[in-house]
Amino acid sequence: MMLSPVTDPNRSFDVVVIGGGPAGATAATLLAKAGHRVGLFERQSFPRFHVGESLVPAVNLALEKIGVLERMDEIGFTQKHGVQFISPKGPSRPFYFSEVRDERMHYTWQVLRSDFDRMMLDHAAECGVHVETDASVVEVCSEGDAVTGARVRRLDESEDVVSARIVLDASGQQGVVARERSKQQLIPGLENTAVYAHYQGVKLDTGIDAGSTLIYRLDAKSWIWFIPLMGGVSIGLVTSAREILHFGQNRDEILQSAIDQCPALLERMANATVIGEVRVARDFSYRATVDGGAGWAVIGDALGFIDPVYSTGLLLSVRSAEVAALEVACALASDQQHPDMRGFSAEWQVAFDRFLPLVRAFYTDDFRFGELSKHESHRQGLVDLLTGIVDTDEAIGVVAKIQQMFDGEAASKN
Numbered sequence: 238m239m240l241s242p243v244t245d246p247n248r249s250f251d252v253v254v255i256g257g258g259p260a261g262a263t264a265a266t267l268l269a270k271a272g273h274r275v276g277l278f279e280r281q282s283f284p285r286f287h288v289g290e291s292l293v294p295a296v297n298l299a300l301e302k303i304g305v306l307e308r309m310d311e312i313g314f315t316q317k318h319g320v321q322f323i324s325p326k327g328p329s330r331p332f333y334f335s336e337v338r339d340e341r342m343h344y345t346w347q348v349l350r351s352d353f354d355r356m357m358l359d360h361a362a363e364c365g366v367h368v369e370t371d372a373s374v375v376e377v378c379s380e381g382d383a384v385t386g387a388r389v390r391r392l393d394e395s396e397d398v399v400s401a402r403i404v405l406d407a408s409g410q411q412g413v414v415a416r417e418r419s420k421q422q423l424i425p426g427l428e429n430t431a432v433y434a435h436y437q438g439v440k441l442d443t444g445i446d447a448g449s450t451l452i453y454r455l456d457a458k459s460w461i462w463f464i465p466l467m468g469g470v471s472i473g474l475v476t477s478a479r480e481i482l483h484f485g486q487n488r489d490e491i492l493q494s495a496i497d498q499c500p501a502l503l504e505r506m507a508n509a510t511v512i513g514e515v516r517v518a519r520d521f522s523y524r525a526t527v528d529g530g531a532g533w534a535v536i537g538d539a540l541g542f543i544d545p546v547y548s549t550g551l552l553l554s555v556r557s558a559e560v561a562a563l564e565v566a567c568a569l570a571s572d573q574q575h576p577d578m579r580g581f582s583a584e585w586q587v588a589f590d591r592f593l594p595l596v597r598a599f600y601t602d603d604f605r606f607g608e609l610s611k612h613e614s615h616r617q618g619l620v621d622l623l624t625g626i627v628d629t630d631e632a633i634g635v636v637a638k639i640q641q642m643f644d645g646e647a648a649s650k651n
């Protein structure tokens with residue numbers, strides 16, 4: 238069936254956003270607030286389940302900018318004041334976000350993504366974005382090298398082509414545009430798999446620790462996340478793709494056996510039961526080597542994701558959306574019909590590169606937060622990074638220190 242671009246002005250936008258997760262909703266909201274005509278197409282109906290429930294406080298700044306910050310406590314998401322790492326040798330000193338200077342980041346939230354993502358998408362619509370759910374982008378339209386729009390298919394099989402000066406790919410790991418054009422590369426050494434579920438009846442800490450993320454390290458390759466949510470706790474094993482079958486033959490067995498190997502966690506789970514299904518995610522650490530081109534850019538998970546150990550996914554997603562929204566707004570002021578967006582994500586790449594050594598350090602045999610924290614400024618750098626702040630002298634200093642440790646190790650092996 239041949240489809241021609243729709244001439245109805247309602248089907249022609251300044252910007253078309255593919256995907257209504259946090260990255261798509263953030264970019265669409267900011268662009269609509271700046272006065273642009275934005276169409277957002279999301280293939281699922283909301284609310285829908287999504288992994289990725291623990292925010293870092295730097296996300297608060299984006300939530301404030303788009304205008305949803307007050308809603309977080311109104312909805313009643315669990316407040317998260319800190320994070321603690323627990324190894325077989327014992328727990329680290331907790332890291333509290335109140336240790337950072339900026340009071341706006343002294344706490345954040347653990348979110349049920351179904352509720353959070355719906356709130357973000359509803360807000361985008363309230364800000365003037367044309368939002369369609371159950372509307373899948375099945376083809377990216379182009380003329381020469383330039384992306385010119387997208388073909389959208391709805392549940393009832395009806396289709397049309399929406400045109401745009403710029404298409405933003407915010408389709409997450411699906412990477413509708415990214416897979417064709419961005420040369421996504423897996424990050425070597427982080428070929429991990431996650432097996433996770435929600436539980437009820439789990440014993441929590443009290444006071445401000447009740448909502449903290451706990452990271453139980455089993456060994457250098459495997460760890461378990463513990464994220465308290467409204468009405469339950471999200472628990473997930475992350476381990477290398479090679480190790481996974483050492484835990485069991487199927488997903489239920491794998492998750493249970495990991496919990497069984499962690500006495501400090503098992504003790505909290507005497508009365509716990511699984512809510513819903515045990516799920517799996519694979520190959521989630523990668524990065525696009527090309528971030529955009531004529532009439533297109535990739536944001537959020539489509540641009541890259543590092544590993545869930547420090548809960549930086551949503552931060553990087555909304556950060557890329559903010560940067561893209563700024564660059565797109567400038568580009569739309571030019572007289573190019575489909576402006577070239579290549580290189581828009583330079584600032585995001587810096588943030589990614591600051592988190593990456595800390596992630597790699599976590600997966601080394603002799604890594605200890607306690608050791609690194611002995612130096613006061615390194616402890617501050619770690620707290621800054623765990624909060625999502627990458628540009629203080631202390632954050633830059635601790636990243637350099639970790640890098641030196643790796644370089645020293647490599648030199649001693651040669």
Ligand SMILES: Cc1cc2nc3c(=O)[nH]c(=O)nc-3n(C[C@H](O)[C@H](O)[C@H](O)COP(=O)(O)OP(=O)(O)OC[C@H]3O[C@@H](n4cnc5c(N)ncnc54)[C@H](O)[C@@H]3O)c2cc1C
Nearest residue numbers: 256258259260280289291374408409431537538545550551
């Ligand atoms: C195991 C694991 C644990 C994680 N834990 C955390 C955590 O604790 N904290 C954290 O911050 N992050 C975490 N993350 C990362 C987090 O889930 C992502 O970074 C975040 O969801 C990315 O947001 P996004 O908007 O880019 O993509 P998504 O949230 O994935 O949204 C993309 C949307 O695009 C839609 N879409 C896909 N294809 C199409 C199409 N063809 N047409 C239309 N729509 C389409 C999808 O339906 C989806 O709704 C975790 C990730 C993994 C894998």
